[in-house]
Amino acid sequence: MSDPRSVYGIMAEFDGPSELVEAAEKAHHAGYRKMDAYSPYPIEELAEAIGVHRTILPTLVLLAGVIGLIGGFGLACWTSAVDYPINVGGRPPISVPSFIPVAFETTVLLAALTAVFGMIALNGLPQPYHPVFNVPQFAHASRDSFFLCIEAADPMFDREATRKFLERLHPRSLAEVEP
């Protein structure tokens, strides 16, 4: 038996989404946690199968929205009532109805920026190099193939046992992933 650290993991290729979800469920049930599944389009059941249930993203977006709201409204108030007060048609210095459009737009802007850049950051992107790209078949993951990769970092990972386990799931192909 060789050093398990010399591989990133073992990757199995499956025929379709149903097979992949089933395999992912079985692997999760068997106790594997450090694994990932790859599919060419989002599959709702798949994240569930590998044990991903929630993300902090909506909370971040809500916070950003609140900051945007306070920031936008505060900016309008501070500039128009404190730093450079001007009387426009006798309106009060803090003209709440007039300040709503800007406050609304800054809310949406900050929340949307957080949604996108938060998603990219939480996903650890951009990441030009990743071991899974070393598997030649993996080029099909962005087209029509479905992969499950059990990583060597998993405490249960054993090169032989894990390979045998994956073989029992009837994959189309099986490959060791170089780190």
Place this chain on the structure above:
Amino acid sequence: MADPAVKDLHGGPIIGPGHSFETVTEKISSVVLTPHTPVGWFFGFALAFGGLMMFLVAVTWLFVEGTKIWGVNQPVGWAFAIINFVWWIGIGHAGTLISAILLLFRQEWRTSINRFAEAMTIFAVACAGVFPIIHTGRPWLAYWLFPYPNTMAMWPNFRSPLVWDLFAISTYATVSVLFWYVGLIPDFATLRDRATNKVGRYIYGFFSLGWRGSARHWFRYETAYLLLAGLSTPLVLSVHTIVSFDFASGVIPGWHATIFPPYFVAGAIYAGFAMVLTIAIPLRKFYGLEDFVTMRHIDYMARVMLWTGLVVFYGYVMEVFFAWYSANQYEEAMMYYRWFGPYAWIYWLLIFCNGCVPQLLWFKQVRANIPALFGIAMVVNVGMWLERFVIVVTSLSRDFLPSSWHMFYPTKWDFMTYFGTIGLFCTLLFLFIRVLPMISIFEMRTLVPEAEVKKEAA
């Protein structure tokens, strides 16, 4: 109903039969990845690029001479600039509507049209953004609108609709680009993996950010996409509402109306869907995408157009009603001038284009007839432009005092700038369909029958 095209409108599929993951991927990405560019593309691009050059000439001369080369004067100080601005912004709205609102309502038919509709949005907003900047006469000072600490110790006036506009349009443009790009990331990964030449692989690889389709990533991706859709939905409604405030917060008869926000939003969706049809009909024909943009899509778009067209027509009727019911002599005079004044022919042409012609869409046979639909969409495009002309010019040219009445006549530079932005729009569109997948590949995969996860009976 013997006509198969009419039958397709209801029970028809939203994707042609016999497609698999590979055929969907192949069909859409091969338009981009082939080294062969269709001759028709060059022809269209040359025409569009000619328009863009005309735009550059018009704008350069404007910068040299100032806004006196346009037909604007007192009291019609905005004219073509604001007409075109509102027209373009309105066109953009269908893209966001399709990508955000229809996504939230889980309308699967949006999938095959959302990508190019979003592209249309971004390009339309780019065209719209030009006008407020160039109309100022001193475009190099446009940044004064931004609230930033400056040596003049001044701030923009947050009570001004033009500052609201700045925030609305820049937010809208930013969010639209983000939405578009997020949708493109997985498709960039597909193109990266399929590209045969090295440069293509590097460029698509760069923009794909190393996307690998991990389930954890998809999970956050879907969350982010839904959140963006949720944020864009009120945004798209707010943008045209704010644009309508430019008018509604004024006191000129014909502008100062509470119907404006919903009436403008409906008009925007109306104009936008007309433009989506104007683009979709030739695209599906030239690239053989009838399997993806099916008759059912076309039919749904036609129905949205009919529905929003009726809302817009309701707006026209209400304007007449307000003028009468308010018993305000200035409002009454405004309506009288619209009907019988010097610009009356434009008003009646508008009613014909936006009110009468689209009524043909009630008939199934018309909705199943591609050339007829294309014609109606073009008529609506024109009609919506005329609507903005009527709102802006007829109201401004005859305000409260007869001594300040003045007619507006556009000059050739007005027209060159306007048609020039159509050139800019088409140039961007032609470049887009050549280098980016015009239909979302990964979302189309979810429509393929084999995409569904079959749970075995436990």
